[in-house]
Amino acid sequence: MGQTNSEMEALIAAEYAQGFITRIDSDTFPPGLDEAVVRAISERKGEPEWMLQKRLEAYRHWLTMDQPDWAVINHPPIDFQQISYYSSPKQSPKLESLDQVDPEILATYEKLGISIEEQKALSGVAVDAVFDSVSVATTFRETLAEAGVIFCAISEALRDYPELVRQYMASVVPHKDNFFAALNSAVFSDGTFVYIPEGVKCPMELSTYFRINEAKTGQFERTLIIAEAGSEVSYLEGCTAPMRDENQLHAAVVELVAMEDAKIKYSTVQNWYPGDLEGKGGIYNFVTKRGDCRGDRSHISWTQVETGSAVTWKYPSCILRGRDSVGEFYSVAVTKGFQQADTGTKMIHIGENSRSTIVSKGISAMQGSNAYRGLVRIAGKAENARNHTRCDSLLIGDRCAAHTFPYIEVKNPTAKVEHEATTSKVSEDQLFYCRQRGLTEEDAVSMIINGFCKEVFQELPMEFAVEAQKLLAVSLEGAVG
Amino acid sequence: MLAIKNLTASVDGKEILKGVDLQVEAGELHAIMGPNGSGKSTLAHILAGRDGYSVTGGEVRYLGEDLLQLEVEERARQGLFLAMQYPVELPGVNNMSFLRESMNALRRARGEPEIDTLSFMKQVKEKARQVKLDEKLLKRSVNAGFSGGEKKRNEILQMAMLEPKLAILDETDSGLDIDALRTVADGVNRLRTAERGMLVVTHYQRLLDYIQPDKVHVLADGRIVRSGGKELALELEARGYGWLLEEAAA
Ligand SMILES: Nc1ncnc2c1ncn2[C@@H]1O[C@H](COP(=O)(O)OP(=O)(O)O)[C@@H](O)[C@H]1O
Ligand SMILES: [Mg+2]
Numbered sequence: 101m102g103q104t105n106s107e108m109e110a111l112i113a114a115e116y117a118q119g120f121i122t123r124i125d126s127d128t129f130p131p132g133l134d135e136a137v138v139r140a141i142s143e144r145k146g147e148p149e150w151m152l153q154k155r156l157e158a159y160r161h162w163l164t165m166d167q168p169d170w171a172v173i174n175h176p177p178i179d180f181q182q183i184s185y186y187s188s189p190k191q192s193p194k195l196e197s198l199d200q201v202d203p204e205i206l207a208t209y210e211k212l213g214i215s216i217e218e219q220k221a222l223s224g225v226a227v228d229a230v231f232d233s234v235s236v237a238t239t240f241r242e243t244l245a246e247a248g249v250i251f252c253a254i255s256e257a258l259r260d261y262p263e264l265v266r267q268y269m270a271s272v273v274p275h276k277d278n279f280f281a282a283l284n285s286a287v288f289s290d291g292t293f294v295y296i297p298e299g300v301k302c303p304m305e306l307s308t309y310f311r312i313n314e315a316k317t318g319q320f321e322r323t324l325i326i327a328e329a330g331s332e333v334s335y336l337e338g339c340t341a342p343m344r345d346e347n348q349l350h351a352a353v354v355e356l357v358a359m360e361d362a363k364i365k366y367s368t369v370q371n372w373y374p375g376d377l378e379g380k381g382g383i384y385n386f387v388t389k390r391g392d393c394r395g396d397r398s399h400i401s402w403t404q405v406e407t408g409s410a411v412t413w414k415y416p417s418c419i420l421r422g423r424d425s426v427g428e429f430y431s432v433a434v435t436k437g438f439q440q441a442d443t444g445t446k447m448i449h450i451g452e453n454s455r456s457t458i459v460s461k462g463i464s465a466m467q468g469s470n471a472y473r474g475l476v477r478i479a480g481k482a483e484n485a486r487n488h489t490r491c492d493s494l495l496i497g498d499r500c501a502a503h504t505f506p507y508i509e510v511k512n513p514t515a516k517v518e519h520e521a522t523t524s525k526v527s528e529d530q531l532f533y534c535r536q537r538g539l540t541e542e543d544a545v546s547m548i549i550n551g552f553c554k555e556v557f558q559e560l561p562m563e564f565a566v567e568a569q570k571l572l573a574v575s576l577e578g579a580v581g
Numbered sequence: 582m583l584a585i586k587n588l589t590a591s592v593d594g595k596e597i598l599k600g601v602d603l604q605v606e607a608g609e610l611h612a613i614m615g616p617n618g619s620g621k622s623t624l625a626h627i628l629a630g631r632d633g634y635s636v637t638g639g640e641v642r643y644l645g646e647d648l649l650q651l652e653v654e655e656r657a658r659q660g661l662f663l664a665m666q667y668p669v670e671l672p673g674v675n676n677m678s679f680l681r682e683s684m685n686a687l688r689r690a691r692g693e694p695e696i697d698t699l700s701f702m703k704q705v706k707e708k709a710r711q712v713k714l715d716e717k718l719l720k721r722s723v724n725a726g727f728s729g730g731e732k733k734r735n736e737i738l739q740m741a742m743l744e745p746k747l748a749i750l751d752e753t754d755s756g757l758d759i760d761a762l763r764t765v766a767d768g769v770n771r772l773r774t775a776e777r778g779m780l781v782v783t784h785y786q787r788l789l790d791y792i793q794p795d796k797v798h799v800l801a802d803g804r805i806v807r808s809g810g811k812e813l814a815l816e817l818e819a820r821g822y823g824w825l826l827e828e829a830a831a
Contacts, residue, residue: 524672532631533669535653536662537679537739538686547682551673551722 129186135159138286141186145255148262158275158285165279168413175384175411175440178349185287185320240304247303249333250295254322257293264295268326272355272392272419280351280386280413284320288353291322296331296362305561307336321352327362329395334365336564352387360395360422367560368404369568370412371575389416393425396451401428403559405568406441407575415473417446420454420485427456430556432568434575435468435500444473444505449485449515458489461553464500465576471503478515485512491521494552496545496576524552546573582607582778583628583648583747588639589803590627597623599803600639605747610769610779612789614814615800616822621782622666624800625751628780629663630656643747658690660746664736664753666782671723676735677705679723680742687743708741711771713764730761737768747778754788766791786818801826 129137138159142152167177244251250261257265275285296302327333337354358364370385391400402416418427429445447456462470476487493502504521526548534544550557550569557565583605590598597620605611615621627634628641630653641648644659651659671679685695696704709716714734724732733753740748753765769779769792781792789797789811797813798805801822806829807813817825 527669528632529667529669530671532629532653533665533671534679536629536657536665537683537743538654538657538690539682540654540686543682543686547674547679548671551671551675554673 129184131184132181133159133183133185133287137185141287141289144186145258147255147258150266151258151262154270154275155286158282159287161276162279162282162286165282167279178384180283183319183349186289243303247300248297249300249302249306250293251306252293254288254291254293254324257324261293261295264326265293265324268357269322269324269355272357272390273353273388278388281353281388284322284351284353284388288320288322291324291352293323294325294333294335296325296327296333298328298359299330300328301331302333305334305336319350321350321354323352323354324357325355325364325366326357327359327364327398329360329362331359332363334561335367336561337366337368337370349384350386352389354387354389354416356389356391356400358391358393358395358398358400358422358425361397362395363399363401364391365401366391366403366416367564368402368406369560369564369571370404370406371571384411385414386411387414389414390446391416391418391427393418393420393422393427393451393454395425396422397424397426398422399426399428401426401430401559402445403428403430403556404432404443405553405556405560405571406431406433406443407571411439412441412443414441414443415445417448418456419448419450420456420482421450422454423451424453424455425451426454428559429456429458429460429474430559431459432461432463432553432556432572433470433472434463434465434572435470436465436576438467440469442471442473444471444475446475447477447487449476449478449482449487452481452483452485454482454485456485456487458487458491459555460489460491461556462491462493462502463496463549463552463572463576464493464502465496467499469501469503471505473505473507475507475509476517476519477509478512478517480511482512482515484514484516486516487518489517489519490555491519492552493521493523494549495523495525542573545576549573549576582644583780584642585628586640586642588624588627588641589637590623590634591637592623592634596637597634597803598627601800601803601805603798603805605778605780607746607778608773608775609795610773610781610792612792612794612797612814613780613782613800614784614786614797614817616826617784619800620803621800622751625663625666625749625780625782628656628749629653629661654686658687660687662740662743662745662748664733664740664748664750666751666753666755668724668727668732668736670725670727672725674723676721676723677719680705680739683739684742705738705742708738712737712741712768713760714738729756730758733757733761733765737765741768741772744772746776747780748772749780749782751782752784753781754783754785762788763791786814789814799825801829804829 129140135156138155139152142155270285273281275282294306325333325335356364356366393400400418404416406412416429420427427447431443433441433443435441444460445458447458449456458474460472462472464470470493472491474489476489478485489506491504495502502523506519508517510517526545530548531541531544535541549572557568560568585601585603588598588601589596601624613621623634627636630651636649643661648656681701688695705719706716709719712734714731718727718731724735727735736753754762757765766788769781794811797809797811799807806825
């Protein structure tokens with residue numbers, strides 16, 4: 101690599117001419133949270149006054165709230181005064197070459213089939229100019245700009261499109277929604293803003309990955325996606341890089357707004373550090389994701405593959421306000437070691453003929469604990485609403501656990517709500533059968549698991565589906581026996 | 582090719598095999614008969630390397646190697662195939678992909694390139710037709726929701742595709758109607774070559790109406806109590822197993 105860090109930074113900074121990307125690694129607040137911290141964050145971002153006021157309002161409300169304790173997860177109470185609320189997300193020192201990266205991480209990348217250039221980017225190694233990320237990003241920007249699509253950091257949006265942000269932010273997830281949403285609303289450091297104008301079909305899949313500076317956004321991301329009438333967008337979140345952050349709290353908020361005939365597809369492959377096999381370390385992932393099908397015939401689809409984090413608390417939801425609106429939730433959640441996941445969805449049917457589909461696949465191995473929690477609510481006005489829920493659990497070994505908590509509230513007699521649930525085990529018979537046909541136990545397990553997850557994987561964009569499969573294989577390696 | 586010497590084995594502390602001796606040469610087909618619970622499946626599983634059995638004595642040599650030292654998949658990769666008495670369902674795993682993965686695992690072990698899609702498809706369709714397995718079942722999950730007969734045909738299809746050196750069939754004929762029985766027998770006969778050894782475990786002699794064994798053995802109470810030619814099977818049919826057990830006990 102011929103380039104130094106600062107040269108590279110200059111390159112990136114030049115690209116983001118709007119001013120976002122002041123390198124913030126060196127700019128870390130001391131741990132602790134009070135109004136002064138909230139003000140400082142807002143100031144650092146050069147935000148408009150109304151944003152600061154919203155943050156403060158959220159902060160004050162958060163002070164009155166307690167951490168939720170209803171999920172099937174156990175973790176030591178989080179000390180919110182021990183967290184730094186403004187910092188570079190990657191606190192590890194900047195690496196100069198791949199030689200300085202944990203070989204285990206590199207091995208994982210290799211198994212995932214991630215190219216060297218990507219590896220450099222993902223491990224936080226200064227990316228040299230050979231990796232043409234900057235020009236790649238530029239090409240995207242131009243194509244998107246031609247289509248009228250806005251795709252930028254939320255702090256950038258607050259400066260350049262403050263009225264749009266103001267109109268929609270917190271309109272789906274108000275700060276009072278829950279403890280972690282309130283916290284996020286007070287201290288969010290950055291995130292992504294997407295705006296698709298009326299009638300526009302976004303010319304490419306949008307992904308944080310391409311907004312390189314964003315790939316490692318910190319603990320409190322805020323994402324806002326607005327699809328105007330008749331528009332369409334597919335958004336990919338996260339990359340499959342293992343992030344070795346120690347026992348960190350991630351409390352993100354994602355808001356989607358779909359107007360008439362608009363369609364938003366939101367895919368996540370999450371592979372954060374799950375902690376070691378003894379249960380030490382790992383990310384606490386408390387995320388509020390909600391989509392608002394505001395317009396008639398609008399369509400929001402969540403697809404998630406969750407293999408990482410020590411603790412996952414996450415319920416991507418849809419509010420089906422529009423007539424004939426459609427909400428979908430496809431999920432694979434894997435827990436192994438001492439990982440705990442309490443995840444699911446909420447489908448709130450308000451509009452007539454609104455439909456929702458839920459397919460949840462939970463895989464538990466070793467001592468992993470996996471809970472599906474799903475709410476289907478049919479409001480009184482929602483004539484002919486329909487929901488179909490499939491909830492399958494797969495157990496590997498006999499020390500793991502799966503729980504299912506379906507909540508169904510129907511206030512309209514014309515509603516059709518169906519719920520199916522199964523629990524199965526990867527049996528010794530199956531493994532013997534596969535091995536007798538020449539497959540290794542690991543191949544056998546990954547084959548059975550991929551079969552189990554097929555319905556969800558086929559909802560992912562092609563490249564993502566392949567990556568997700570590999571990721572599952574890697575993440576469950578050694579989980580059998 | 583296969584030499585079993587004084588093999589003893591137990592399950593959960595209970596002795597099941599009490600000294601089995603058996604020798605199968607390349608090109609030979611041996612039938613193993615015997616009453617229920619005599620240890621036929623136990624023997625087949627131990628040869629394939631299934632966990633849960635403790636071999637307490639004796640030895641098994643396969644192609645000059647100590648078979649019992651090898652992992653299940655290593656045995657498979659060296660050409661040992663077991664058609665199971667109760668084929669296992671693999672929900673979500675496509676039957677054809679499974680077969681192809683399996684073929685490729687064996688090919689890789691032999692240092693051969695993976696099979697290309699076209700020749701694989703051609704072969705699998707032709708062989709499915711031979712064993713009269715509905716082509717639709719190729720696209721379904723492995724054995725999931727298959728009838729008993731379909732499962733057994735699928736086992737024979739796998740055997741035909743994988744072309745083992747030593748094929749062990751554990752009661753592949755049980756529970757089949759006469760048509761299916763003939764299909765299984767045809768499948769076995771098609772695979773008989775001068776290089777291949779076959780060990781056919783059967784409870785009934787009727788399979789042997791269609792398959793000419795080189796030798797017939799009777800496994801009773803964990804031992805081979807009698808070996809002979811085809812006529813032994815006929816005698817068993819006429820007289821049952823009782824007299825043999827009495828003779829063995831005497
Ligand atoms: N996993 C097992 N646990 C306990 N007993 C077993 C097990 N497998 C086989 N057996 C016992 O071993 C004996 C032989 O069984 P098996 O080999 O299946 O006989 P066969 O195939 O000749 O009918 C039976 O008494 C059976 O109950
Ligand atoms: Mg048996």
